[in-house]
Amino acid sequence: MNIEQIYTGCLAQGAYYIESEGEVAIIDPLREITPYLERAKRDNATIKYIFETHFHADFVSGHITLSKATGAPIIFGPNANPSFEAVIAQDGEEFKVGKLTFVVLHTPGHTMESATYLLRDENGKDHAIFSGDTLFLGDVGRPDLAQKAADMTQEQLAGVLFDSLRNKIMPLADDVVVYPAHGAGSACGKNMMKETVDTLGNQKQMNYALRADMTREEFINEVTEGLLPPPQYFPLNVKMNKEGYEDIHEVLERGTVALDPEAFEVAANETGAVVLDVRHQDDFAEAHIPRSIFIGLNGSFAPWVGALIADVKQPLLLIAPEGKEEETITRLSRVGFDGTLGYLKGGIEAWKLAGKELDSVESISAATFEKQLITKAPVFDVRKESEYNAEHLEDARLTPLDYLNDHMSEFPENEKFYLHCAGGYRSMIAASILKSRGIHNLVDVAGGFAAIKKTGIPTTDYVCPTTLKS
Numbered sequence: 001m002n003i004e005q006i007y008t009g010c011l012a013q014g015a016y017y018i019e020s021e022g023e024v025a026i027i028d029p030l031r032e033i034t035p036y037l038e039r040a041k042r043d044n045a046t047i048k049y050i051f052e053t054h055f056h057a058d059f060v061s062g063h064i065t066l067s068k069a070t071g072a073p074i075i076f077g078p079n080a081n082p083s084f085e086a087v088i089a090q091d092g093e094e095f096k097v098g099k100l101t102f103v104v105l106h107t108p109g110h111t112m113e114s115a116t117y118l119l120r121d122e123n124g125k126d127h128a129i130f131s132g133d134t135l136f137l138g139d140v141g142r143p144d145l146a147q148k149a150a151d152m153t154q155e156q157l158a159g160v161l162f163d164s165l166r167n168k169i170m171p172l173a174d175d176v177v178v179y180p181a182h183g184a185g186s187a188c189g190k191n192m193m194k195e196t197v198d199t200l201g202n203q204k205q206m207n208y209a210l211r212a213d214m215t216r217e218e219f220i221n222e223v224t225e226g227l228l229p230p231p232q233y234f235p236l237n238v239k240m241n242k243e244g245y246e247d248i249h250e251v252l253e254r255g256t257v258a259l260d261p262e263a264f265e266v267a268a269n270e271t272g273a274v275v276l277d278v279r280h281q282d283d284f285a286e287a288h289i290p291r292s293i294f295i296g297l298n299g300s301f302a303p304w305v306g307a308l309i310a311d312v313k314q315p316l317l318l319i320a321p322e323g324k325e326e327e328t329i330t331r332l333s334r335v336g337f338d339g340t341l342g343y344l345k346g347g348i349e350a351w352k353l354a355g356k357e358l359d360s361v362e363s364i365s366a367a368t369f370e371k372q373l374i375t376k377a378p379v380f381d382v383r384k385e386s387e388y389n390a391e392h393l394e395d396a397r398l399t400p401l402d403y404l405n406d407h408m409s410e411f412p413e414n415e416k417f418y419l420h421c422a423g424g425y426r427s428m429i430a431a432s433i434l435k436s437r438g439i440h441n442l443v444d445v446a447g448g449f450a451a452i453k454k455t456g457i458p459t460t461d462y463v464c465p466t467t468l469k470s
Contacts, residue, residue: 004016008334011059011335012183013182019040022046023097023098025050026049027050029061031059031062049097055113055241055242064084076089077115078106078113083244100122102118103120104117108161109163110133111145114134115132116130116169127177128176129176131178133180135169135203138206142227143158148235170210233312245338251340255341257342259343261351261353262354274309275316275319276293277289280321282446285444287360288348297331305332312336317342318343367455378415381398390461416441418445419442424448
């Protein structure tokens with residue numbers, strides 16, 4: 001038996017490759033299927049089944065493409081109703097892979113079709129569960145994403161999730177290994193651990209949602225407390241996973257078109273495409289195409305694209321580091337953004353040589369920021385509310401990047417102001433969005449709060465509730 005977790009940090013997502021006796025099961029594959037095909041080829045093995053734990057909201061799965069490439073059937077749990085051919089398994093149904101057995105445990109609550117796959121070894125012993133978004137390490141799946149589809153409230157879905165956990169998962173032995181679909185950083189939960197594998201016994205001890213003495217009402221209250229609105233692209237990804245999508249090879253072929261500066265400018269003007277700059281934030285600050293949006297590859301790239309651009313149908317034109325064009329398009333496609341029309345050949349240097357207009361972002365060090373603060377210019381903190389509540393500058397205003405559109409009226413149009421985040425990535429995204437809206441009187445604090453804390457600028461954890469907006 002070979003179990004391999006294929007973890008993608010940008011999405012905080014775990015796909016799984018399980019092999020026995022030359023047969024393979026793939027669970028929740030990403031859209032680019034080549035790694036799974038190559039892995040099976042190295043093992044001289046055949047992919048027999050593709051198991052989907054549910055209709056994913058935060059990424060586009062590779063189940064359809066992988067099934068077409070291998071002939072392996074796609075397996076969903078009860079209640080699933082995809083638009084393509086798939087096996088809709090019954091609760092308790094078994095699937096053999098070599099000497100292993102996968103048992104379908106219907107565990108609704110996160111979504112009504114959610115399934116957990118229980119893996120039994122060749123001796124029939126329960127070995128592991130692949131829990132999808134039903135059970136995370138340190139948390140459980142949020143119950144508010146499937147309300148419309150299920151015609152239920154988040155509280156009702158939370159109650160269903162409570163029953164699933166108590167009746168299907170918690171009775172399993174403590175030595176059963178838990179392999180979740182996501183880890184810390186995913187928007188599918190709110191309290192996930194950084195670890196990506198654990199035992200069920202340890203989760204019963206430390207996961208708040210698995211407390212043995214927890215009542216149904218307590219579970220519902222705790223699981224639904226503090227849920228922020230999900231990113232706008234989530235329903236669009238569900239639709240693609242449920243109804244189908246374009247082959248990633250076609251997306252790559254269309255997107256990897258090198259455009260010279262003239263052609264790039266014409267495409268931007270005629271198509272209404274967003275010019276997306278994925279270089280490092282320092283490079284963007286130094287020089288960029290006016291009104292372009294910065295979301296760097298070196299951060300949580302795909303989730304931020306999904307959260308801030310939102311419409312997966314939006315045409316995109318890329319400014320990417322040389323050799324990173326295909327990676328960028330692949331990572332965009334993981335969250336359903338298939339509309340890349342091409343990239344700027346030669347990058348910003350080619351744009352400069354063509355005599356095209358450039359813009360920049362004023363970015364200063366934390367030490368310089370400390371000296372300039374005597375001017376009492378406004379300071380805007382674009383971190384998450386939880387980060388702000390833990391510690392922030394005394395007079396900083398909270399304007400989380402996730403909800404920047406809700407705070408647009410708060411930014412002065414003429415008066416100078418400062419932006420910062422935790423390390424400099426998110427504040428540059430915010431700066432690019434503000435500049436694209438015609439707000440240019442901003443100054444970015446390089447290094448963010450981590451650098452600011454090394455200065456003598458006063459910080460506090462006091463929060464005045466009337467100042468917080470989201």
